[in-house]
Amino acid sequence: MQINLKLNGKTIKEEIADDLLLIDFVRKHGCYSVKRGCETANCGLCTVFLNGKPVLSCSLLTARANGQEVTTLEGLQPEAEEIGSFLAGQGAEQCGFCNPGFMMNAIALFRENQDPTDEEILEYLSGNLCRCSGYEGQLRAMKKYLAWKKEKQEVGA
Template sequence: MQVNIILNGTKVTAEAAPDTLLIDFVRAHGCYSVKRGCETSNCGLCTVFLDDVPVLSCSVLAARADGHRVTTLEGLQEEAAEFGAFIADQGAEQCGFCNPGFIMNALALFREKEYPTEEEIKEYLAGNLCRCSGYEGQLRGIQNFLAWKKAKQEGAE
């Protein structure tokens, strides 16, 4: 079957088997930030935005994305780089494998809630698996990013 999507702002049309997962489709088109981790929809490593809503691409058929916008970390480089520096500063990207999914979900959180509480951050990011860090560095990175963003915003006013 033919699948037509807007992938990171570019129209992509390609043949795909009916059982092709979205993760395989986007990786076949060069989006290597989207990773396999658990194969059970539990780790968050394969998170993409489908029409600006975070979804686990290992649980979505490519055919379901037909006619929709799909955004991966490759399509959010500027937005992600600003936030990612705060995660790196806390040493929370030890091996880096979980970073793309973690950053995608954090960006989704920031879009939903401009200044989330610590509890909201923990709740929103509960589905992201990191085998290296214990999550404290990521939490500190998010909190530092939000404090910086707030100070920057207040300085501009």
């Protein structure tokens, strides 16, 4: 099957197998932040944006992305670096395996809701499996990041 999609802003036209999962497609194209964890759409490690909305690439056929825009963490470097520094600063990175999924979902959350409550943050990030932490570091990091963004906007205004 012939597909035509944008991956991190780059147009890709390619012949693919009908059963190719999006996770395998993006990794083939060098997007190694997208990780294979559970393969059952339960861990969040394979999160990508499809037309700006988070989806689990381990459960989506590449054919479904035909004509669409796919964005991985590699395509969101400025935002990812900011959020990543707050995760590291709060000791939330631990082994780091889950960080790309957390960052993708945090970026999606902050784009939708710039002033979420603790409960909303935890709910939005609940689909991300982290075996190292109790999610307290991630919550602290997200709250500090939001406070920093708010202060930055107030100073810049």
